[in-house]
Amino acid sequence: MMQKTLIHGFALLTCITISSMLHAQNQRPERPNIILFLVDDMGWTDTSVPFGDEPAPNNRVYDTPNMQRLASKGVRFSDAYAQSVCTPTRVSLVTGMNSARHRVTNWTNSGTNQPTDAPYPRFNWPDWNYNGLATEPGQTNTAVATPLPSLLRKAGYYTAIVGKGHFAPYGVPASNPENIGFIESVASDATGRPRSYLGTDNFGNSVPKTFDRGVRGLEAYHGQDIFLSEALTLEAQKAMDKALDLNTPFFLYFSHYAVHTPIMADNRFYQKYLDRGLDSTEAKYASLVEGMDKSLGDVMDYLDVRHISDNTIILFMSDNGGLSLNPPRGGAPFKHNYPLKSGKGAVYEGGIRVPMIAYWPGVTQPGxxxxxxxxxxxxxxxxxxxxxVTDYTTQQRIDGVSFVPSLKASTAYDSSRTLLWHFPSNWGQGLGTLQKYFPVMRIEDVGFGPTTAVRRGDWKLIYFYGTGHVELYNLRHDIGEAQNLANAHPDRVQELLAEMSRKLQEKDAQFPISAQTGKVVRPKLP
Amino acid sequence: MMQKTLIHGFALLTCITISSMLHAQNQRPERPNIILFLVDDMGWTDTSVPFGDEPAPNNRVYDTPNMQRLASKGVRFSDAYAQSVCTPTRVSLVTGMNSARHRVTNWTNSGTNQPTDAPYPRFNWPDWNYNGLATEPGQTNTAVATPLPSLLRKAGYYTAIVGKGHFAPYGVPASNPENIGFIESVASDATGRPRSYLGTDNFGNSVPKTFDRGVRGLEAYHGQDIFLSEALTLEAQKAMDKALDLNTPFFLYFSHYAVHTPIMADNRFYQKYLDRGLDSTEAKYASLVEGMDKSLGDVMDYLDVRHISDNTIILFMSDNGGLSLNPPRGGAPFKHNYPLKSGKGAVYEGGIRVPMIAYWPGVTQPGxxxxxxxxxxxxxxxxxxxxxVTDYTTQQRIDGVSFVPSLKASTAYDSSRTLLWHFPSNWGQGLGTLQKYFPVMRIEDVGFGPTTAVRRGDWKLIYFYGTGHVELYNLRHDIGEAQNLANAHPDRVQELLAEMSRKLQEKDAQFPISAQTGKVVRPKLP
Structure with missing residues (x-):
């Protein structure tokens, strides 16, 4: 009897062991697929999905039925933020570092050692990481980090990037995303914008040129009447095909060039917006938006057809606020993101607040x-x-905080957290518009120039290095940043300024340099 | 008691079921990795590994220590054959079809609809598949087949090609190997040769050109002092890295451009061969060979370092016989493959017999x-x-026969099989050499011109369409094809000619066309 019990026990133990092993085996294919659907320069209101408490006028201008479809299944984030220009955001996405820490604080050029800062009276700029991202030390002016795709790849993910990379200039390994952990990289390099969206233009490659900014790697579509957003979608589907054949989970970093300049008509949608009364440039812009939206729908359809919708998470995001200059946009400058103030390149909400939707089947609450x-x-x-992926180490310290709690319960809210935007530079792109339309304005009036901002709870404090002044806004009541409450709330200003200083010190941030004294200038009240 | 037995039985059944499932799960990672290490234009004696019964003079000229290392672990095939030029072989490799069936009977140009046949008196050429390989019908003059990489990919293999593709011209989908089932494709397109082997030449891309024949996709090495064979090796290692991260088995089609023209010095090895007394061109050629051999060694080292040597099969092979023209080779033309007769483009052994080694750990007998x-x-x-992979279907009928029995026991020998080489065309490359060196010879004397040949057992029969004559050789006693035994063995000639006709009919072969009558010309005795 004793004998029998032992055998019994052994059999049971064996079963459990095998069962556990089987479970471990099974876990791998069960890991979810993840799609980061990244749009370029898309503003917070450039969509028919309202992200604010009430619809913005723009929400009636743009048709994005597939963003609506995604939002109806998942959760939309009303207060999602990027940096105000693109490379800082993109490096943050793949490193988990705030830009004050990774020091890629402005957009990177396509060649090495070419800082992109515009001049600003009485200031020089720090020696920031204008050579972008690197995975190991050795190249000057790079942010050295263990990138997200590498970690996912080592965990067995098929990692693919389709579309804009812009992690580093040509000549730095990370300009080729395969060097930061992507198994597959399509049409992705140091380029920050396409020279043309048209297959009939060979996506800008018709004219040979050193450091060509034509989109590379899409030769199969050259000469065809196909829009870049569509070609990238077909490539994204091919990448997913591969992962499905390999029976591995995938991480697809699907990074549209749309809706970045050059603002070109996507003829599938252009006429509709002309008919709607938009001027030709704005109609082109709207067609870029809807072409991108169609791509989102095509991706969702693909997931349905391949029966992987239930195991695929989609994260939709833009890399900075909407461009609001004229030219290249039509219409009134700095108003394109209304009710948000200003646009790309600015520390105001129009420059940093972005559309964001997350759909995690079975986890996010529909709508x-x-x-x-x-x-x-x-x-x-x-x-x-x-x-x-829980067991990983990185070279860098991670500033990011998981928002999985908000995916599981959209009401989750941590008001103790402080966000930081640190921009010790000047974005030159807007100066012409500014001088043309607002000859008497300071660039600070549209949120340009060297700035640092923090947000905690509903409160946002901005420090302007050029003028030395601060602005304080309560975003819950004043999303348009119209009422500067700094004078009314001196204690809150002091508290947030101290928090800003702590954050900057903790991240070992760089600062603008006084041309007069040669010393760094830190945020402080006069 | 009854109850108990039932529970017992159920527990046991459960264990077995789970165990079987576990086994099924485990099988996948346990599948072997497979490397097809393909060399271009490498002759049967261009190595220090003797493939004949006794060493050839060349075996003392070339240093290929890593081929020796591979041969010492595996099995070398003394009688391995390709077609006499490259695309026919490459299409056969990935389709399993004999070239008489796939009808890509000559090498393909980089542009569509450009047959590469040289003229020949009194003959026109059939409308062969000069547009190469296709995976579905629709493109004229293509061989439609289900390619090997697709089948492996669908079975969960990470399929990668690094180096020369040359499956079809630009404009045909298969010119991009990702369209025939390769998940990854590096430096691989319609190009059949590199314009330069030097990184300092950007591998031939310095000069922009339509249908550029510079090697593409290696921009990261441009401007560097690196030889193409080395750059490809680094890329091959990266491809294997990816499969290891994904924990999937891999099929690596590693296809060197070496040792094809342009014959350029690999400076890591060049001086040694000059010192050995070779003329400068032949020393360059030898350096190409040894650079390729170093790559083989680097791959084997990689497998050791990554602990996958025991589960990785290496198949080493060349795509046709060694080039034996002067120029571009130095030395006596048509003698470079001695004791074999003639070289690339010829139906004689020098054109079709190739070095081949297979290493299957634990299966092949060392040496x-x-x-x-x-x-x-x-x-x-x-x-x-x-x-x-046993459960697969293909659009095409497979002519190939597995040589796994020979891998398991090198003495396995099937003398009943008939091999077929069908070349209803003329390879133009050699005509200049021929007229310069041998003004009174017929092109048939070096095995050029339209021919069909068969081999069964030790016997080889060649039919020459231009002259209408046959040649019969016993390869066991006359590997140099010096003694035409056709007159001495009329019965064997009849028998092999009948077999040749059956094979051609069964494969629905095309034939040269009489310019006079416009009718096809089939092999027959006068």
């Missing part, structure tokens, strides 16, 4: 809204958590 | 020699058998 304020670097720990 | 005659299309069923 919900999360008010948690989050930032680009939060995607890093979030995606790793979704992928169940 | 063994297999005398089984095999042909390029045999790789298709062999590789699928090694990969344990």
């Amino acid at each position: 919900s809204i999360a008010r948690q304020y989050i930032q680009a670097e939060d995607f890093f720990p979030t995606i790793l958590e979704i992928a169940r | 063994s020699i297999a005398r089984q005659y095999i042909q390029a299309e045999d790789f298709f069923p062999t590789i699928l058998e090694i990969a344990r």
